[in-house]
Amino acid sequence: MRLLIMGPPGVGKGTQAVGVAAHYGVPAISTGDIFRANVKEKTELGKEVSRIMAEGGYVPDEVTNAIVADRLTHADAARGWLLDGYPRTAGQVAALDGELEKTAHGIDAVISLVADTEILVDRLLKRAELEGRADDNAETVRKRMVIYTEATDPLLATYRDRGLLVEVDGIGAIDEVAARITSALDAKLG
Ligand code: AMP
Numbered sequence: 001m002r003l004l005i006m007g008p009p010g011v012g013k014g015t016q017a018v019g020v021a022a023h024y025g026v027p028a029i030s031t032g033d034i035f036r037a038n039v040k041e042k043t044e045l046g047k048e049v050s051r052i053m054a055e056g057g058y059v060p061d062e063v064t065n066a067i068v069a070d071r072l073t074h075a076d077a078a079r080g081w082l083l084d085g086y087p088r089t090a091g092q093v094a095a096l097d098g099e100l101e102k103t104a105h106g107i108d109a110v111i112s113l114v115a116d117t118e119i120l121v122d123r124l125l126k127r128a129e130l131e132g133r134a135d136d137n138a139e140t141v142r143k144r145m146v147i148y149t150e151a152t153d154p155l156l157a158t159y160r161d162r163g164l165l166v167e168v169d170g171i172g173a174i175d176e177v178a179a180r181i182t183s184a185l186d187a188k189l190g
Contacts, residue, residue: 001026001080002105003185004087006156007113009144010120010127011170012177016113017084019178020185026080029071031064033084056140058088058147065095072099088152109188110159111181113170117145 001024005017014030021028035053038046045067049059058064068086071077087093100106121141128136159165166184170177 001082002100002107003080003082004107004110004159005082005084005113006110006152006159007170008115008117008120008148008153009141010124011113011115012174013084013113015174016111016170016177016181017082019174020111020181021082023178023182024080024082026082027076028082028084029068029077029086030084031059031068031086031088034067034071035059054140056143056147058151061089061091061095064088065092068092068096069099087155088148090151090155090158093155093158107159107164109166109185110156110164111185112156112159112165112167113177113181114167115170117149119171121145 003020003024003026005013005020007013014032017028017030035045035049039050039053040046045063048063052059064086068083072081083096087096096107124136124141124144125138128138128141156165166181166188168177168180168184172180
């Protein structure tokens with residue numbers, strides 16, 4: 001099973017990714033988690049990306065693509081994966097296509113978690129107050145939403161054209177949304 005999960009900041013991609021990946025017995029690979037771990041460990045990569053992340057920008061494609069290409073060669077990814085937060089740019093879509101061409105596999109489905117961006121901005125601002133996440137102040141929340149709308153949202157049309165998109169309402173309790181995702185995937189993949 002090779003899946004992508006996409007959606008705007010704050011829609012709960014990361015949470016759902018973990019559950020869906022466990023359901024299908026594949027690793028959830030989150031570029032955001034990989035970057036955060038590197039920032040925490042103060043690796044060279046971490047130093048390179050910490051400022052970009054704190055400001056709500058995107059890490060350059062060359063860096064992100066290389067990390068994902070490497071991660072996909074790990075043994076646990078041989079049977080499948082769920083990519084959370086990648087691809088986010090047209091260049092990343094092309095790079096992922098290139099990686100997949102080297103193997104006999106393609107993407108089975110792309111989960112698109114849908115929600116009103118106003119609701120999400122509201123949620124993220126509340127979370128910012130409560131948790132004080134570095135990339136969750138009012139300015140970066142808005143910046144992340146704008147970048148998502150400009151660079152990432154248009155990619156959904158690419159996957160829709162390929163017949164891969166599975167749209168799921170992302171608003172609701174975690175379990176409810178999880179059930180929607182697995183039933184939508186079951187309906188699509190049989
Ligand atoms: P996330 O946890 O997926 O929201 O990612 C947190 C941050 O990591 C993002 O705001 C970006 O700064 C960076 N990041 C994660 N994935 C990517 C990606 N595919 N391309 C560029 N930057 C990314």
